[in-house]
Amino acid sequence: MTGRRNFLKMASAVPGAGLSSRPRPGARRLAILASRWTPGSPARRIADRFLIGYPREGRWRRPAMEVVSLYLDQTPDADQSRERSAEFGFRTYPSVAEALRCGRDRLAVDGVLILAGQGDDSSSGLSGPDLVGPMVRVFEEDRRAVPVYWDEPLGLAQARKMVEASRELGFPVLAGSSLPMTWRLPPLELPTGSRVEQALLVGIGFGRSDRYRALETLQAMVERRSGGETGVRSVQSVAGQAVWRAGSSGRWSRELLQAAVARSDSLQGETLKDGRPRDLVNSGELPRLVEHPEACLVDYSDGVKAAVLMLNGAVGDFTFAARLRDHSEVASTQFLLPPEPNRAGSTCLAARIEDLIQSGRSPVRPERAWVASGILDRWVESRKKGGLALETPELTLEYRPSAESSFCGS
Numbered sequence: 001m002t003g004r005r006n007f008l009k010m011a012s013a014v015p016g017a018g019l020s021s022r023p024r025p026g027a028r029r030l031a032i033l034a035s036r037w038t039p040g041s042p043a044r045r046i047a048d049r050f051l052i053g054y055p056r057e058g059r060w061r062r063p064a065m066e067v068v069s070l071y072l073d074q075t076p077d078a079d080q081s082r083e084r085s086a087e088f089g090f091r092t093y094p095s096v097a098e099a100l101r102c103g104r105d106r107l108a109v110d111g112v113l114i115l116a117g118q119g120d121d122s123s124s125g126l127s128g129p130d131l132v133g134p135m136v137r138v139f140e141e142d143r144r145a146v147p148v149y150w151d152e153p154l155g156l157a158q159a160r161k162m163v164e165a166s167r168e169l170g171f172p173v174l175a176g177s178s179l180p181m182t183w184r185l186p187p188l189e190l191p192t193g194s195r196v197e198q199a200l201l202v203g204i205g206f207g208r209s210d211r212y213r214a215l216e217t218l219q220a221m222v223e224r225r226s227g228g229e230t231g232v233r234s235v236q237s238v239a240g241q242a243v244w245r246a247g248s249s250g251r252w253s254r255e256l257l258q259a260a261v262a263r264s265d266s267l268q269g270e271t272l273k274d275g276r277p278r279d280l281v282n283s284g285e286l287p288r289l290v291e292h293p294e295a296c297l298v299d300y301s302d303g304v305k306a307a308v309l310m311l312n313g314a315v316g317d318f319t320f321a322a323r324l325r326d327h328s329e330v331a332s333t334q335f336l337l338p339p340e341p342n343r344a345g346s347t348c349l350a351a352r353i354e355d356l357i358q359s360g361r362s363p364v365r366p367e368r369a370w371v372a373s374g375i376l377d378r379w380v381e382s383r384k385k386g387g388l389a390l391e392t393p394e395l396t397l398e399y400r401p402s403a404e405s406s407f408c409g410s
Helices: 002-012 042-051 081-088 096-101 132-142 156-169 208-222 241-248 254-262 270-274 345-359 367-384
Strands: 028-034 054-056 059-061 065-072 091-093 111-115 148-150 173-175 196-203 232-239 294-300 305-310 318-324 331-335
Touching: 028 042, 028 096, 028 345, 042 065, 042 081, 042 111, 042 345, 054 345, 065 081, 065 096, 081 091, 091 096, 096 132, 111 132, 111 345, 132 156, 148 156, 148 345, 156 173, 156 367, 173 345, 196 208, 196 254, 208 294, 208 305, 208 318, 208 367, 232 241, 232 367, 241 294, 254 318, 254 331, 294 367
Parallel strands: 028 065, 028 111, 065 091, 111 148, 148 173, 196 305
Antiparallel strands: 054 059, 196 318, 232 294, 294 305, 318 331
């Protein structure tokens, strides 16, 4: 196995020599595997950064990369891929294998962008195609693997498959959304080795993708705690008035909620009417504004307690707060969401993807997606079972995150 892994690591660094379809010397060749290419889709938000460019460090940057192939699972009426293909000269293939091989007999790209997204909730809790399995089969058959960006895993099974394939075949993976990468106000990063006692993230949205982003961002913050990540013990879904009762009983901290909400730039309610700031947490206004509160309560194996509160109607952004041992002040920040349609926050993610493909190193451990996906699966299951607390032996894993920060700053 060691010889095979070393072979793939060496091979992954070799560009597809002589295969470039456009006159850009040294450009890396990218394959995109997507569920659909429509306005607002991950393919539109991320792929356009590599077709058109994006602002980076005060300049417009066109990455030294070419999108050369595309596989699409769906082509709805709003499809934009045909226009992009005609404008930029890449080809759409009928299968994942053909897209990765560019119609030839061996892997012919230097990086892969899996832009499937998660869609909305379904009866199974999951939606979208499995693009990981076909990609891994090509890597195995062709004895070559390349860096992979994966926007949002479709549940624990796929996340685990990707992590295990990455370990076995030796290719780097960057998995996750733009939210942990975007600007933070203030630019908070918990120091490596922080002694986290309790953490809370406030989020918005209704679909599975919104919940995943919230959990992934929570994990990005707390994985830096003392001892690194050691796994999750249990997950519980709480909804309706039970959310507020859980706060009153101390299962999540009202102090942390107040600190997180205080970082929001989009407070709703009376603030919009008379312009005066409001203490939503202690004024009693919060339960009135949030008609359908929902929370995910997470107990980590090392004793840290965390919660994600989805507070649609009270705020319009994502914020975080944590209590650290031996610190008198609560740590808190906002994850900036620039307005549509450009979603400038994805430029921070594009920079990390570019670095991944150029360097062959990921700034983020793929196990983060494993944990976030597993928590989400159990959150959905717990909700279906009436809020039953579920043990999570499948999330007993250990990893230490990179010491370097990967977000854009403030």
